[in-house]
Amino acid sequence: MNKQRILIVSYGQFEKSFLEKIATSVKERFGYNTDISISYADLAKFFDPARRQYDGNQLLNHMHSEYSGGHIKAIGLFRVDLFIPILTYIIGQAVYKGNAGVVSLFRLKNELYGMKRDDKLLFERFKKEVIHELGHTFGLTHCFSPSCVMRSSTYIEDVDQKDSTFCLRCYEKLKSNGKG
Amino acid sequence: MINSISLLIVDDEESVRDSLYNWFIEDGFQVKCAEHAKEALTMLESGNYDIILADIKMPGMDGLEMHRRIKLLNPEAIVIIMTAFASVETAVQALKDGAYDYITKPFDPDDLSHLIRNAAKQIEMKVENQALKDRIVSLDNIEDIVGTSDAMISVLKEVESVSQSNSSVIITGESGTGKELIARAIHANSSRKFFPLVTVHCGALSEDLLESELFGHEKGAFTGAMFNRKGRFEIADGGTIFLDEIATISGKMQIELLRVLESKKFVRVGGNKEIQSDFRVICATNRDLKKMVDEGLFREDLYYRLNVVNISIPPLRERVNDIPMLVDHFIRKYCTSMSRDMVNIEPAALKRLEQYNYPGNVRELENMVERAIVVGNGKEIRLKDLPFVTAASNDTADSLHDLEKKHINQILDKFDWNISRSAKILKVDRVTLYNKIKKYNLKKRKAKK
Numbered sequence: 001m002n003k004q005r006i007l008i009v010s011y012g013q014f015e016k017s018f019l020e021k022i023a024t025s026v027k028e029r030f031g032y033n034t035d036i037s038i039s040y041a042d043l044a045k046f047f048d049p050a051r052r053q054y055d056g057n058q059l060l061n062h063m064h065s066e067y068s069g070g071h072i073k074a075i076g077l078f079r080v081d082l083f084i085p086i087l088t089y090i091i092g093q094a095v096y097k098g099n100a101g102v103v104s105l106f107r108l109k110n111e112l113y114g115m116k117r118d119d120k121l122l123f124e125r126f127k128k129e130v131i132h133e134l135g136h137t138f139g140l141t142h143c144f145s146p147s148c149v150m151r152s153s154t155y156i157e158d159v160d161q162k163d164s165t166f167c168l169r170c171y172e173k174l175k176s177n178g179k180g
Numbered sequence: 181m182i183n184s185i186s187l188l189i190v191d192d193e194e195s196v197r198d199s200l201y202n203w204f205i206e207d208g209f210q211v212k213c214a215e216h217a218k219e220a221l222t223m224l225e226s227g228n229y230d231i232i233l234a235d236i237k238m239p240g241m242d243g244l245e246m247h248r249r250i251k252l253l254n255p256e257a258i259v260i261i262m263t264a265f266a267s268v269e270t271a272v273q274a275l276k277d278g279a280y281d282y283i284t285k286p287f288d289p290d291d292l293s294h295l296i297r298n299a300a301k302q303i304e305m306k307v308e309n310q311a312l313k314d315r316i317v318s319l320d321n322i323e324d325i326v327g328t329s330d331a332m333i334s335v336l337k338e339v340e341s342v343s344q345s346n347s348s349v350i351i352t353g354e355s356g357t358g359k360e361l362i363a364r365a366i367h368a369n370s371s372r373k374f375f376p377l378v379t380v381h382c383g384a385l386s387e388d389l390l391e392s393e394l395f396g397h398e399k400g401a402f403t404g405a406m407f408n409r410k411g412r413f414e415i416a417d418g419g420t421i422f423l424d425e426i427a428t429i430s431g432k433m434q435i436e437l438l439r440v441l442e443s444k445k446f447v448r449v450g451g452n453k454e455i456q457s458d459f460r461v462i463c464a465t466n467r468d469l470k471k472m473v474d475e476g477l478f479r480e481d482l483y484y485r486l487n488v489v490n491i492s493i494p495p496l497r498e499r500v501n502d503i504p505m506l507v508d509h510f511i512r513k514y515c516t517s518m519s520r521d522m523v524n525i526e527p528a529a530l531k532r533l534e535q536y537n538y539p540g541n542v543r544e545l546e547n548m549v550e551r552a553i554v555v556g557n558g559k560e561i562r563l564k565d566l567p568f569v570t571a572a573s574n575d576t577a578d579s580l581h582d583l584e585k586k587h588i589n590q591i592l593d594k595f596d597w598n599i600s601r602s603a604k605i606l607k608v609d610r611v612t613l614y615n616k617i618k619k620y621n622l623k624k625r626k627a628k629k
Binding site: 085086095 | 193196200
């Protein structure tokens with residue numbers, strides 16, 4: 001078992017180099033080594049035909065039951081559009097102070113908003129959201145500092161606004177909550 | 181601030197509760213969930229929640245009905261109604277019932293964040309507003325009550341202790357001792373301070389007028405009642421009603437008053453709808469109510485209902501030490517209101533003021549100081565600016581002839597032998613005054629060097 005490692009689970013046919021860059025960023029921010037796993041799970045059972053989206057709550061439960069035992073934290077990466085019953089969409093979610101989270105690339109793509117594809121920007125956005133959701137699993141709440149990665153972001157403009165780093169306050173809290 | 185805001189989510193769907201719980205816990209709120217309205221109301225009875233997010237359609241009791249009950253338990257709570265079945269009627273009804281907002285499921289994440297952030301901001305402002313109000317109130321409100329004598333300190337201590345309760349108070353004291361000021365101080369230091377203090381001078385109103393004044397009347401209740409009118413008890417809802425000269429009310433009004441004090445319910449004159457009002461009663465009288473009870477002039481049951489706390493204000497002659505401070509206070513008060521430079525008081529004048537026995541108490545002293553400022557030289561209050569000299573002459577056995585001579589001489593001296601001003605004060609024409617001066621052989625005294 002790798003209780004001192006963070007597991008990154010790919011559900012969305014991400015390129016190896018993309019996953020490795022995410023893993024490097026996670027290690028930098030949280031101080032834990034990472035493992036990358038490729039999931040071949042059938043996502044059809046998480047699909048809601050009425051909303052034409054994938055149920056984020058069920059996916060989080062799935063992540064929790066499948067992967068949380070072996071690693072200190074596990075984060076699932078998706079390409080599909082996620083929702084939870086109460087919200088029209090989510091970019092990601094995590095179990096607060098738990099050990100699992102999910103993040104989707106879908107709403108972070110420029111093309112969805114009528115802009116030109118930008119893979120570099122997409123990676124930056126995705127990286128920030130992965131760190132943000134993992135931050136919640138380490139007991140961090142939303143931060144009011146405009147540049148802190150823990151700032152709540154519901155639109156891509158919000159995501160672009162913030163950095164991929166923690167503010168001093170969140171960093172101190174992360175350290176006391178078990179940063180590696 | 182967000183860390184201290186508590187949020188209650190009420191929805192029969194577990195997935196909705198969990199989603200919202202996770203969403204808000206990540207925002208740093210204190211979050212609790214309830215499966216149905218009954219559970220939520222039980223939680224609200226035992227704990228305080230700032231924001232309640234409630235589904236409109238739930239088994240047992242719907243969100244609108246729950247919202248009404250929440251408002252009875254905690255009128256300050258911010259309630260946001262959620263529904264998957266949006267309709268204008270339910271939205272309007274929710275807002276009419278005082279809901280903070282209405283949101284249709286599923287929400288846009290940004291809308292939800294904004295909604296809750298605004299609600300949190302409102303709570304923050306409410307708390308800040310209350311803190312500022314408390315600061316302001318602690319700075320003023322009893323500045324008109326002046327005195328450091330033991331008797332006054334004891335009165336102020338009583339004011340402080342009764343302010344926090346809701347008990348009825350009777351303030352007794354001679355006329356002019358400041359009974360209304362004490363009533364104002366009790367109100368201003370109580371939790372009712374942001375609601376009205378309604379004063380009724382019972383002695384100035386006839387029985388019928390007092391009844392209509394206190395209870396209000398319906399249109400057409402009597403000749404001249406052209407419109408519905410709220411009574412003073414109704415206006416004082418949440419606040420305090422001050423009944424001055426309570427000893428003057430009739431036997432019939434005493435019965436009516438007793439009934440209202442016991443039930444806090446009444447009916448307007450000419451009406452049939454029972455009105456409830458939450459008020460505190462403070463009464464004042466310069467008469468001995470206990471003696472009136474013994475003589476059968478005042479109802480014993482009403483006396484005991486009113487006389488939960490009795491504050492007795494000492495007459496001014498029993499707190500002579502406070503006179504210099506009071507004089508100073510009134511000089512500042514009237515010089516400011518008349519836009520004049522501050523004046524001093526000469527020691528002889530102050531000594532005379534301290535020797536007087538004040539049948540009219542503080543009010544009489546206040547009038548004396550005001551008058552002295554008006555008629556004085558604008559620099560100092562002198563003995564001759566005070567109305568004692570005339571009073572002293574009343575004790576002598578002078579003839580009318582002598583009194584007239586003395587009086588004219590005093591007035592002339594006071595106005596530096598300005599004939600026009602003196603004649604105006606004496607209410608005679610200038611020719612008459614010249615004739616009197618000649619008749620009594622009055623002459624202007626030379627100023628002392």
